[in-house]
Amino acid sequence: METAIIIGNLTKKFGDVVAVDDFSLTIDPGAFLTLLGPSGCGKTTLLRCIAGLEDPDGGQIYIGDRLVFSHARGISLSPGHRDLGLVFQNYALWPHMTVYKNMTFALEVQKLSKAEMDKRVKDSLAEVQMEGYEDRYPREMSGGQQQRIALARMLAYRPKVFLMDEPLSNLDARLRMDMRGELKHLHHIAKATTVYVTHDQVEALTMSSAIAVMKEGVLQQLGTPDEVYHYPANLFVADFIGNPKVNLLDGIAKAGNRVEIGRFAISTNTDNASGPVVVAIRPEDITISTVPVPDALECIAYSVLPSGADTTIVAKVGRVEITVTEPGTSKVAIDDQLWLQFDSDGINLYSKDSGNLIPNQ
Amino acid sequence: MTGWTDSSKTDLPAPATLPADGMAAMAAPPVVPMPPALRFVASARRFFRWLTRTEVILSLIMLFLMFYMIIIPLYRMVMTTVTWQPRDVLSVPSAEVGGLTLYHYVRMLTGALSRIYMFTPLQHSMVIATGATFLSLLIGGSLAWLVIRTDMPGRKLVNQLALIPYIMPSWTLAQAWLVFFKNRLSGGTPGVFEYLVGKSPPNWLAYGPVPIMICSALHYYTFFFLFVSAALMSIDSNLEEAGELAGATRRRILRKITFPLVLPAILSGVIMTFSKVMGTFGGPNILGTPVRYYVVATMIRGSIGVGDKADAFVLAIVLILFSLIIINLNQKLVGTRKSYETIGGRGFVAQVSKLGNLKRVFLVCVIIFQILVIVVPLGLLVWSSLMLQDGNYSLSNLSLQHWIGPRGTIYNHGEPGVLLNPKIWRTAWNSIRLALSTAFFTAIFGIFIGYAVVKGRGTRLSKLVEQLAFIPYVIPGIAFGAVYIAMFVKPLGPIPALYGTFMLLVVVSVADKIPYSSRSGVSAMMQVGRELEEAAQISGASVLRRFRAIIFPLTSAGFVSGFLLTFITVMRELSLIILLVTPDTQVLASQTMFYIENGDGQMANIVILILISIVAVGNLIISRFRGGSLKKGLGM
Ligand SMILES: Nc1ncnc2c1ncn2[C@@H]1O[C@H](COP(=O)(O)OP(=O)(O)OP(=O)(O)O)[C@@H](O)[C@H]1O
Ligand SMILES: [Mg+2]
Numbered sequence: 001m002e003t004a005i006i007i008g009n010l011t012k013k014f015g016d017v018v019a020v021d022d023f024s025l026t027i028d029p030g031a032f033l034t035l036l037g038p039s040g041c042g043k044t045t046l047l048r049c050i051a052g053l054e055d056p057d058g059g060q061i062y063i064g065d066r067l068v069f070s071h072a073r074g075i076s077l078s079p080g081h082r083d084l085g086l087v088f089q090n091y092a093l094w095p096h097m098t099v100y101k102n103m104t105f106a107l108e109v110q111k112l113s114k115a116e117m118d119k120r121v122k123d124s125l126a127e128v129q130m131e132g133y134e135d136r137y138p139r140e141m142s143g144g145q146q147q148r149i150a151l152a153r154m155l156a157y158r159p160k161v162f163l164m165d166e167p168l169s170n171l172d173a174r175l176r177m178d179m180r181g182e183l184k185h186l187h188h189i190a191k192a193t194t195v196y197v198t199h200d201q202v203e204a205l206t207m208s209s210a211i212a213v214m215k216e217g218v219l220q221q222l223g224t225p226d227e228v229y230h231y232p233a234n235l236f237v238a239d240f241i242g243n244p245k246v247n248l249l250d251g252i253a254k255a256g257n258r259v260e261i262g263r264f265a266i267s268t269n270t271d272n273a274s275g276p277v278v279v280a281i282r283p284e285d286i287t288i289s290t291v292p293v294p295d296a297l298e299c300i301a302y303s304v305l306p307s308g309a310d311t312t313i314v315a316k317v318g319r320v321e322i323t324v325t326e327p328g329t330s331k332v333a334i335d336d337q338l339w340l341q342f343d344s345d346g347i348n349l350y351s352k353d354s355g356n357l358i359p360n361q
Numbered sequence: 362m363t364g365w366t367d368s369s370k371t372d373l374p375a376p377a378t379l380p381a382d383g384m385a386a387m388a389a390p391p392v393v394p395m396p397p398a399l400r401f402v403a404s405a406r407r408f409f410r411w412l413t414r415t416e417v418i419l420s421l422i423m424l425f426l427m428f429y430m431i432i433i434p435l436y437r438m439v440m441t442t443v444t445w446q447p448r449d450v451l452s453v454p455s456a457e458v459g460g461l462t463l464y465h466y467v468r469m470l471t472g473a474l475s476r477i478y479m480f481t482p483l484q485h486s487m488v489i490a491t492g493a494t495f496l497s498l499l500i501g502g503s504l505a506w507l508v509i510r511t512d513m514p515g516r517k518l519v520n521q522l523a524l525i526p527y528i529m530p531s532w533t534l535a536q537a538w539l540v541f542f543k544n545r546l547s548g549g550t551p552g553v554f555e556y557l558v559g560k561s562p563p564n565w566l567a568y569g570p571v572p573i574m575i576c577s578a579l580h581y582y583t584f585f586f587l588f589v590s591a592a593l594m595s596i597d598s599n600l601e602e603a604g605e606l607a608g609a610t611r612r613r614i615l616r617k618i619t620f621p622l623v624l625p626a627i628l629s630g631v632i633m634t635f636s637k638v639m640g641t642f643g644g645p646n647i648l649g650t651p652v653r654y655y656v657v658a659t660m661i662r663g664s665i666g667v668g669d670k671a672d673a674f675v676l677a678i679v680l681i682l683f684s685l686i687i688i689n690l691n692q693k694l695v696g697t698r699k700s701y702e703t704i705g706g707r708g709f710v711a712q713v714s715k716l717g718n719l720k721r722v723f724l725v726c727v728i729i730f731q732i733l734v735i736v737v738p739l740g741l742l743v744w745s746s747l748m749l750q751d752g753n754y755s756l757s758n759l760s761l762q763h764w765i766g767p768r769g770t771i772y773n774h775g776e777p778g779v780l781l782n783p784k785i786w787r788t789a790w791n792s793i794r795l796a797l798s799t800a801f802f803t804a805i806f807g808i809f810i811g812y813a814v815v816k817g818r819g820t821r822l823s824k825l826v827e828q829l830a831f832i833p834y835v836i837p838g839i840a841f842g843a844v845y846i847a848m849f850v851k852p853l854g855p856i857p858a859l860y861g862t863f864m865l866l867v868v869v870s871v872a873d874k875i876p877y878s879s880r881s882g883v884s885a886m887m888q889v890g891r892e893l894e895e896a897a898q899i900s901g902a903s904v905l906r907r908f909r910a911i912i913f914p915l916t917s918a919g920f921v922s923g924f925l926l927t928f929i930t931v932m933r934e935l936s937l938i939i940l941l942v943t944p945d946t947q948v949l950a951s952q953t954m955f956y957i958e959n960g961d962g963q964m965a966n967i968v969i970l971i972l973i974s975i976v977a978v979g980n981l982i983i984s985r986f987r988g989g990s991l992k993k994g995l996g997m
Contacts, residue, residue, distance in 0.1 A: 015819070053895050055410070072395055074406030080901030092892035096914045105910065106900030157900065 002029035003064040003160045003193045010059035019045040021217035032194045034204040037214035043197040051086050052079035084161035085154035091146050093138040100134040106157040124156040144175045162194040201241050213237050235355040238280045244312050244323045249279045264297050268347045270360050276352035283325040285346025289339040296339035301332050415904050416816035419809050420826050427829045430872040434844040442674045465671040486656040489573050490638040496578035497634050501585025509593040511714045513723050522731050527583035530933035532643025534576040537738030540745045542567045550752025568652040573644050579734050585630040592626035632691045636684040640837020642936040658839040677840035684835040742966040763963045779967040792948040799870040800927035803878045804920050811882025830879035838936030845869045861943045870931050885919035925983040932976050
């Protein structure tokens, strides 16, 4: 019942712009895959290619065991036959139809009975907690409500695949949190393979079973949220994921798992690196001490940014800035002298030349 | 729409599992080389898929139609001017009918007749167009400023009334002018002026460039009024306030901020008015022809009348070239495109100038103006139509003879009163029929072109459709009519000879409106956006269903306005069809002209009044529908 999506060598060009570049990706049945990347990296285009709204310039797409697109064989199944639902970034609710009409439009096309349609509408509205809104017009609802109706519209016709294009981007922070929970729950109930587009990394990390990070149409990394967060495949991913941002420091790898950063040396778990590298360490993998400790980097607190649950401290050594987060409220004050200890489990080394992760053997 | 269901599992790659080390799974499925036959099948399928896309099909259909309605007529017209015509044999015995020649151009541009046939009329047209444009700008611009940017009382009402001259045929004023100012030169009866003052007005006041200019301006100022008021409305007063805060004087703000923002609107008004006046026939025919003051439009009509088609077409081509030059100049000045894209009023709260004590003065001026342009002309037409004998202003001369008089009197060549004349009823029905069917087809064209252009945005096909649709914009009305004569006299491919048929009038009217319909179609489709249709597409709805359930309902508001506008403009269109009507396909507008030329000016006045009433009623009915408004129809 659950459907895999396999994308092979997909390419989509708009004139000179290559929006999706030789893109291959396998999405497991029932997965919640998030396409993550900066604005303009081709997420929407990829989603539209899967939906059949764009005609790619190369490659192939399977949905389940059906070849829905193949450039080489000249095949392209029309969007209506791909058995998928799409939630558009701007909802795309039909403004001249009531919620009920919006939801039953696709069902009428499928020629369902009136009783069945009523039941589907009722169930789907209940799933998004919008019971009783059948007779409203889209303009009579708030953004968040329209959002949920857009979801319900997709749920009502029960596609095998859910495609969602930044469905939460227009909501305020609170509603977005609520909706994340609901979406995840809906995915759990419906068990439909889901491709979710966002450029919000927190959304990606909290909701997905897998994340595909894109840059300029090219897949950078595919992995579980944990992998993408803790073992970014290259400097782009490392830099893109995480807030506050990862610390990237130039260093020279020496024998014995040592890396020299200027006059300071740290030990890492990577034993096959040598020469110039980039050391990446997340702010939470650094511990702060206000008294001198051995093997620690001495620096000065440049600014302190409490945010309730934790505190971000920017420390400076010379002109180098290092960001550190501490749980709770920190006692550090600006201009305090600090000693930083780097947790070797949290350190990733990247080749200075290619920017790729140096794997740990 | 069309797709292939292909569920063969042959080249399904094994689902890859997520790699444990977190590196990207970028191993592509192996590329299997394809035999050439299959490759051919694949590209044939791709081509077929492209060809069956809705926007491509619609683009091709529209291209085909526009090819027939615009390109071929233009081509035929040019060909006529560069080949020997049968009647040339009379003047040039060596002429070989059908052979290529520049004879007509040489004759019209350098020959002894060139001054009479070409340069003098051209000069007249230019003088009138320039003068009328300038006057229109003055009137329309000031009215717009008063209505939008001052605290003059009664602005809402003025805003409505200012558009009325647009609804009336452009030559209504010319005819009213004649009733008032005519001297003994035409018809030998005195005008109202002579009756009141006791002196016959001089020729320059009664006929020729001055009255033509004034009458045209009093009709075409509506363009400037619409464009400039929309532009003024769209100016964010923050911009001006920012200037004020920066310490600029009012005049400086006006010059540096307001004026540049309004300039595109003014320039689009300029091209529109200039090319319309250049191609307009009614006014110059009524006020110019009696004193042999010919303009290009009346000259074209004259040449066609005496069978000199080639000469008429040379004139038409010159007219088209002039329009092109004007538009190009304008685009150089304001940058491409902006010129004819009007600026949508977003309704910022505009800064209002306080008129203080002058408030009342301005109001009185505006009221007098409105009375002069609307009430007086209509009153004159009514009065004139009630006079048994033209020019006899005594009360005892009042009669309904011209309205409901019996047949066979000494008046009007024995024709019965207009309201009892079955011919007029047929003519009125023709007008309504023409206006309604043109409005209908124009709406369809608009939505199809809009769909084709917006959906295919960025493709060459879409650009081609858009450019082709723009061409009629540069063809002045009378020239367009001339073009159509060239084409449909003989059968052309699958199309029968349309000359003399009602169909031809519909075709030319629709063709003439293509630029406007495509513009409003494109903007309507842009507003709908692609997602709404795509959402239906994903639901599995067919093209027909998508059009019926999504696209038509969502664009209907724009439709109604467009429909209204087309209805009005076609009802009062004269220049375009004057060359194409026959006694059977006569419409009210052309009927007035024939009455005037026949010396039955009073009958003409009644027909004008009937025409205006029908337009007014149509306006009233259509604007009851959702979204119907003249302003919206004009793209404001
Ligand atoms: N219809 C189009 N015509 C031309 N270029 C396009 C079109 N659609 C997208 N592009 C280009 O393709 C690239 C990818 O666009 P896409 O919309 O897929 O980005 P995105 O990742 O969804 O960005 P965002 O996060 O801002 O939504 C961009 O450079 C964009 O300018
Ligand atoms: Mg996007």
